Amino acid sequence: MAEPPGIAAGDAELTNAGLFERACAVLPGGVNSPVRAFGSVGGTPYFVARGQGAHVWDAEGNRYIDYVQSYGPGILGHAPAAVIGAVVAAAADGTSFGAPTEREVRLATEMCARVPGLEMLRLVSSGTEAAMSAVRLARGATGRNKIVKFAGCYHGHSDSLLAAGGSGVANQGLSGCDGVTPGAVADTVVAPYNVVPDVDGDTAAVLVEPVAANMGLVAPAEGFLEGLRAACDRAGALLVFDEVITGFRLACGGATEFYGVRPDLWCFGKVIGGGLPVGAFGGGRELMGHLAPLGGVYQAGTLSGNPLATAAGLATLAALDGSAYERLEAIAVKLAAGLEGAFGASGVDAVVPRVGSLLGLFFGDGMPRNFDEAAASVASGLYAPFFQAMLRRGVALAPGPYEAIFVSLAHSEADIDATITAATEAAAELA
Ligand SMILES: *Cc1c(COP(=O)(O)O)cnc(C)c1O
Numbered sequence: 001m002a003e004p005p006g007i008a009a010g011d012a013e014l015t016n017a018g019l020f021e022r023a024c025a026v027l028p029g030g031v032n033s034p035v036r037a038f039g040s041v042g043g044t045p046y047f048v049a050r051g052q053g054a055h056v057w058d059a060e061g062n063r064y065i066d067y068v069q070s071y072g073p074g075i076l077g078h079a080p081a082a083v084i085g086a087v088v089a090a091a092a093d094g095t096s097f098g099a100p101t102e103r104e105v106r107l108a109t110e111m112c113a114r115v116p117g118l119e120m121l122r123l124v125s126s127g128t129e130a131a132m133s134a135v136r137l138a139r140g141a142t143g144r145n146k147i148v149k150f151a152g153c154y155h156g157h158s159d160s161l162l163a164a165g166g167s168g169v170a171n172q173g174l175s176g177c178d179g180v181t182p183g184a185v186a187d188t189v190v191a192p193y194n195v196v197p198d199v200d201g202d203t204a205a206v207l208v209e210p211v212a213a214n215m216g217l218v219a220p221a222e223g224f225l226e227g228l229r230a231a232c233d234r235a236g237a238l239l240v241f242d243e244v245i246t247g248f249r250l251a252c253g254g255a256t257e258f259y260g261v262r263p264d265l266w267c268f269g270k271v272i273g274g275g276l277p278v279g280a281f282g283g284g285r286e287l288m289g290h291l292a293p294l295g296g297v298y299q300a301g302t303l304s305g306n307p308l309a310t311a312a313g314l315a316t317l318a319a320l321d322g323s324a325y326e327r328l329e330a331i332a333v334k335l336a337a338g339l340e341g342a343f344g345a346s347g348v349d350a351v352v353p354r355v356g357s358l359l360g361l362f363f364g365d366g367m368p369r370n371f372d373e374a375a376a377s378v379a380s381g382l383y384a385p386f387f388q389a390m391l392r393r394g395v396a397l398a399p400g401p402y403e404a405i406f407v408s409l410a411h412s413e414a415d416i417d418a419t420i421t422a423a424t425e426a427a428a429e430l431a
Contacts (some may be wrong), residue, residue: 014059019047033401039155042383045340045399046391051078053410056396059302064396065415067270069406071398072245072270073326076319077410082317083274090311093212096303104305111272111280114317115253117262118210121282123305127244127269128156130279131207132300135160136267137281138205138238140297141290147204148237150193152215152371155242155267164216193218193370205265210255215374217360225261232264238287244269244279245404248317250356251325258356271320274312277303306372324409328357331372331407331416335359338420346427348382350422359405361386361397378402382430389426395419 012018023030029037031045038045046058054077056347066078076083090103104123112118122129135147135158147160155161161186162177176185191197193212206228212218232239241263246255248271256262264287269279282288292298303309336354339361343350351367353360362368362377363386383401390397395418397405 016046016059019059020044022046028212035398035403035424040401041387041399043388046396050055053077053079054408054412054415062394064391064394065411065419066396067405067407067419068396068398068403069408070270070275071403072249072406073273074406074408075249075271076274076316077408078275080274080315080319080410082319083312086311086315087276087308090307093307095308098302101305101307101310103307103310103314107272107310107317108280108282108316110283110317110397111248111268114248115256115266115282117256117286118282120288121266121268121280122281122288122299123310124281124299124301125277125306125309126156127242127267127279128158129301130244130267130269130281131155131161131240131242132158134240134267134281135205135207136299137283137287137290137297137306138240138265141166141287142204142236142238144202144204145187146189146200146203147187148189148191148203150196150208150212150371151190152193152218153207153209153212153242154214154373155209156244161207162186163188163190171256192372194221194224194230195370196224199231199235199237200225200244201235203235205238205240206232207240207242207326209245210241210243210259210261211246211250211358212314213358213360213396215371215402216362216368216377217355217358217404218368218370218374219353219355220259221369225255225259229261229263230323238264240265242267247357248272248320249328251359252322270315272313273309274308274316276306276312278306278309278313286402319409326359328407328409331409331411332357332359334413335405335407335411335419335427337414338416339423342427343424345424347430348427348430350382350427357407359407361401361405372393386426386430390422393422393425395422 020030031037048056049059057063159180244253247268250258265283267281290297336352339352349365350363363380364377364383368374378401
């Protein structure tokens with residue numbers, strides 16, 4: 001790829017370190033999303049030159065088995081032929097119109113067919129927008145202000161939802177965020193995950209990640225989701241499942257199908273964009289009728305329902321039939337067992353939580369059930385050296401202890417075996 005004119009392309013500038021130096025001059029922290037800066041694992045981020053299947057190659061030509069997979073969208077692995085073909089074909093017909101297109105109808109129809117109870121949705125361009133708009137809709141529909149969220153759950157970076165967020169917010173050691181006014185979070189109540197909170201008559205909505213995947217991986221305790229459903233029903237509040245990670249990943253019908261609990265509203269993202277910028281929020285027909293142009297809750301987007309993004313999403317969902325979820329889970333089961341074996345052999349205490357194909361990694365001997373317990377595991381400080389030891393062996397985990405491990409359908413037996421070998425050596429190094 002030719003360098004743009006005006007930028008000298010000396011060899012040093014194409015190393016990871018050289019690129020990071022250039023990046024830091026023009027992008028705050030050198031990145032466009034904080035966790036990518038390697039702040040919580042140390043060292044210089046690798047700059048990805050390309051990806052194929054389970055692998056990425058950095059600017060220096062090093063190959064990594066990739067468990068970041070864009071934090072979820074890469075469920076088929078990188079650059080799957082069907083998705084690339086669909087995007088290229090769509091691009092040739094124009095990339096954005098500001099008028100409705102058939103693919104939007106097809107993607108919404110496909111999503112509603114898969115998720116039990118989902119009748120209508122609106123496409124947006126990120127998970128952040130989906131959660132932000134779902135909150136507005138919940139407030140507009142109920143006429144109530146208060147929302148309840150759980151510590152360590154991440155719902156994107158909109159002001160009212162940044163209180164006690166997981167993922168990058170937690171990595172930065174920020175309890176909240178500069179620039180978010182007390183007023184913006186005044187109606188946000190933060191409760192501990194896995195305990196059903198008091199839900200009162202002022203509450204518009206309870207937002208939850210049905211499997212928490214932004215404080216490491218924390219499964220919902222037995223009865224937690226059912227308890228939320230019942231508490232919301234008693235109070236007349238809406239239950240919102242943020243399925244941006246779990247949607248179309250845990251099962252065809254996401255966490256809703258996996259756990260058999262139906263929310264009133266859903267947020268989606270990641271998988272449904274097949275690597276392009278997409279989000280969606282949806283619910284029952286009556287509730288969605290509050291949205292403009294049918295109702296009084298305004299929400300809009302220049303690139304919403306974008307032709308390339310909907311083409312990528314449709315091609316991705318087409319590859320995700322029931323057998324795909326079985327294969328994905330089998331890959332995760334094998335990796336989880338291998339990682340547990342690696343730590344067992346080394347004598348380093350660690351647990352590998354797994355829900356379906358979603359995996360996590362916590363150092364210590366207990367299985368965290370909430371953010372405080374996850375944070376106690378992170379305080380061991382063992383994630384960073386383990387991450388670096390894996391990276392040196394060609395395995396890319398997420399550069400932060402609060403992220404999940406994402407397997408894709410492109411991870412082969414050989415990739416998993418190589419990962420387990422690397423983990424066995426890395427764990428021995430830690431011991
Ligand atoms: C990633 C994520 C979001 C935000 O999605 P973006 O596309 O990054 O804005 C929201 N909720 C959950 C559960 C997520 O994992």
